[in-house]
Amino acid sequence: MKRLRIVISSLLITVLAVLCFAPTAWAFCGFYVAKADSKLYNQASQVIMARDGDRTVLTMANDFKGEVKDFAMVVPVPTVIKKEQVRVAPPKIVERLDAFSAPRLVEYFDSDPCTEYDRVLNEALPAPAARARAGAARGSASELGVTVEARFNVGEYDIVILSAKESGGLETWLNRNGYKIPRGAKQLLQPYVRSGMKFFVAKVNLDKFEESGYQFLRPLQISYQSRKFMLPIRLGMINANAAQDLIVYVLSPKGQAEITNYRTVKVPSDANIPVFVKNEFSDFYKSMFQTSYLKEDRKVAFLEYAWDMSSCDPCSAEPLNPEELKQAGVFWLDNNSSNDEPFPSGFRRPPIVSSSVFITRLHIRYTRDRFPEDPIFQATSNQESFQGRYILQHPFTGELKCQAGREYKRSLPKRFEQEAQTLAKLTNWNIQDIRRKMKLTVGDLNSSWWGNFFSWLVGM
Amino acid sequence: MLLKDIRDYQILFLGSFLVLGIGTRDWTLHPELIGVVIASCLSTQWILSKLNSQEPEQKLNLRSALITSLGLSLLLRADHWTTMMLAGVSAIASKFCFKVGDKHFFNPGNFGIITALTLTSDAWVSPGQWGEEWWYGLLFAGTGGLILQRIGRWDTTAAFLGSYSLLEAIRNLWLGWTWDVYWHRLMSGSLLLFALFMVTDPRSIPNAKIGRIVWAICIASLTFILRNNFFISTAVFWSLFALAPLTIVIDWLWSSPRFAWFENIRTQEN
Numbered sequence: 001m002k003r004l005r006i007v008i009s010s011l012l013i014t015v016l017a018v019l020c021f022a023p024t025a026w027a028f029c030g031f032y033v034a035k036a037d038s039k040l041y042n043q044a045s046q047v048i049m050a051r052d053g054d055r056t057v058l059t060m061a062n063d064f065k066g067e068v069k070d071f072a073m074v075v076p077v078p079t080v081i082k083k084e085q086v087r088v089a090p091p092k093i094v095e096r097l098d099a100f101s102a103p104r105l106v107e108y109f110d111s112d113p114c115t116e117y118d119r120v121l122n123e124a125l126p127a128p129a130a131r132a133r134a135g136a137a138r139g140s141a142s143e144l145g146v147t148v149e150a151r152f153n154v155g156e157y158d159i160v161i162l163s164a165k166e167s168g169g170l171e172t173w174l175n176r177n178g179y180k181i182p183r184g185a186k187q188l189l190q191p192y193v194r195s196g197m198k199f200f201v202a203k204v205n206l207d208k209f210e211e212s213g214y215q216f217l218r219p220l221q222i223s224y225q226s227r228k229f230m231l232p233i234r235l236g237m238i239n240a241n242a243a244q245d246l247i248v249y250v251l252s253p254k255g256q257a258e259i260t261n262y263r264t265v266k267v268p269s270d271a272n273i274p275v276f277v278k279n280e281f282s283d284f285y286k287s288m289f290q291t292s293y294l295k296e297d298r299k300v301a302f303l304e305y306a307w308d309m310s311s312c313d314p315c316s317a318e319p320l321n322p323e324e325l326k327q328a329g330v331f332w333l334d335n336n337s338s339n340d341e342p343f344p345s346g347f348r349r350p351p352i353v354s355s356s357v358f359i360t361r362l363h364i365r366y367t368r369d370r371f372p373e374d375p376i377f378q379a380t381s382n383q384e385s386f387q388g389r390y391i392l393q394h395p396f397t398g399e400l401k402c403q404a405g406r407e408y409k410r411s412l413p414k415r416f417e418q419e420a421q422t423l424a425k426l427t428n429w430n431i432q433d434i435r436r437k438m439k440l441t442v443g444d445l446n447s448s449w450w451g452n453f454f455s456w457l458v459g460m
Numbered sequence: 461m462l463l464k465d466i467r468d469y470q471i472l473f474l475g476s477f478l479v480l481g482i483g484t485r486d487w488t489l490h491p492e493l494i495g496v497v498i499a500s501c502l503s504t505q506w507i508l509s510k511l512n513s514q515e516p517e518q519k520l521n522l523r524s525a526l527i528t529s530l531g532l533s534l535l536l537r538a539d540h541w542t543t544m545m546l547a548g549v550s551a552i553a554s555k556f557c558f559k560v561g562d563k564h565f566f567n568p569g570n571f572g573i574i575t576a577l578t579l580t581s582d583a584w585v586s587p588g589q590w591g592e593e594w595w596y597g598l599l600f601a602g603t604g605g606l607i608l609q610r611i612g613r614w615d616t617t618a619a620f621l622g623s624y625s626l627l628e629a630i631r632n633l634w635l636g637w638t639w640d641v642y643w644h645r646l647m648s649g650s651l652l653l654f655a656l657f658m659v660t661d662p663r664s665i666p667n668a669k670i671g672r673i674v675w676a677i678c679i680a681s682l683t684f685i686l687r688n689n690f691f692i693s694t695a696v697f698w699s700l701f702a703l704a705p706l707t708i709v710i711d712w713l714w715s716s717p718r719f720a721w722f723e724n725i726r727t728q729e730n
Contacts, residue, residue, distance in 0.1 A: 004464060074620070122478065167636075190635070191635040191636050191637045194634060194636065258586060258588060258589075259588050260586075260587045260588045262588050262591075264586075280484070299591075300591070369640075372638065372640035372641045373641045373645065376693065378584070380584035381581055381582040381584055382537065384539075
């Protein structure tokens, strides 16, 4: 009897659990008004990693600020890269992904509490197609234990692929060939040399750069096949004296990507904040990110966005079309997709099923002491959507004559105070300053006598 | 009586890690999936021990099933409840299907994880989500150590962690990474969880001490190879799964009385 009870109760728990918690469809709605894109940060490298199985297309957008002639980049890569595996990507593509996935501010307007109605907005949209590239190669010449596996130029870049037997030789080779290698590089190059990685070395061919007419250096895109799914960020820390920002867009046919050797934490999201933030959203986001970064002890990666790329809600930028996804490195989609027709402009569009490109935007702020090891990634099948999203809820400003309206009015000061506290907690800003600023905004919104009274209340 | 059985402590510790995880690690832990796993483990255990009347300790075995389900909840992630149910059912069923004599050789939790990873498309393990804070390490080591000392299986953990960290140290030295990289690699919460709560399951690992040590070193070596040469982030689970049948050979080589919860309690009470 007792046993029967156990079985019945455990079965009951299963049924209840499934019934109560079965995943509910959750749609974000609202109007997109502002975004916190990568332009906020002075030094933000951006990397797109499109990966399916062991094939990767890596796009590196450098944030190089100096003279173009001084530009040189040394990236450890898992395999030898041939000319066919390298191309120059249009700079716009990184901006497009950035805009699409940036943390966003949405605003809602309270409806007249005397005539209650609901408003729901839904957006969704189609996407993409592409093709695959991969391979490996072997080259020629050697000196100092360094083998030049390949030498070619792509667009405005002169590229050399090196393999080395020891890091001292590699450093000497790079110095002799006119690459300015920072002090201390030898020690950092060694682990990559020893683990059999090759070196992708690029500098700018000035003649070609001038011919091309481009103002800035365009992103380099390489494709390769390797089980390694990591980013060698250690080299980039040599001459950095402050924390660096890295934004990684992982495009996967499966689902959310995460880091396997550091924690991946969601940025705070879905918070209701005072409406004045509309005018200082970038300051808000920067402060909030920094506050979370310190709170997590500076050693986590932040998830800023995770979404199936066939839709967005609300969209902070047009979703990428198949051509753009291809430019971003997505190679696994069928080219004959029927979704190829151009989209009409505007944010509202008909929902079209599945594109199997899932984007994960990870924001890593790293320093030498907290990120000793290069981050290793994995794509999981986690289909959960997430966005860094902050909500402005404008109070209703019309005339209120009914009982519900009076109750609504009474509820406002409490709501404003709650928003002020949320903002203070997220950004570590001074609560008094926030209240002061809110008073102004609320005062502007409400010209009626009670509106002024509220703002006075809130300011207290 | 509560806390009389050693496994009650284990249940308590694993349960509190789960609460700690949901509370402080903000993972994608879903309470409903944890409920599903617990229920499927318990009911499978009950049904199969009912069918298999030779099983004498069905009442106590619900504890083992609960431990398995807590372990699964801590380590496995999935999108759908069916996947978690599959993991729970296969974990417990493996105890009844894969056995030599009356000893099962797959760790049930590990078997459930591998089943979900191979047979479904929506299961994954998040090795990074425990972070590497030192106090988590201490917490695991302290509480785990307590349990292991009581059941007398600390040798397995020591052999596993010792040989694994030695291999990683040699690699680190050879590659020329600084030692913070080494510590970062070792201070993974998931690795400690595995070493303290999975590799030590006294019922499925070799009986003789020397056998356990050899077995643990084999698992550590395979984990090291899978992680560093094949870049598999879930290397520990695959390694334990692949080497679990080795228990039979080792038990044949070094015979020793089988572990039983009852005897252990009795000897401790004496």
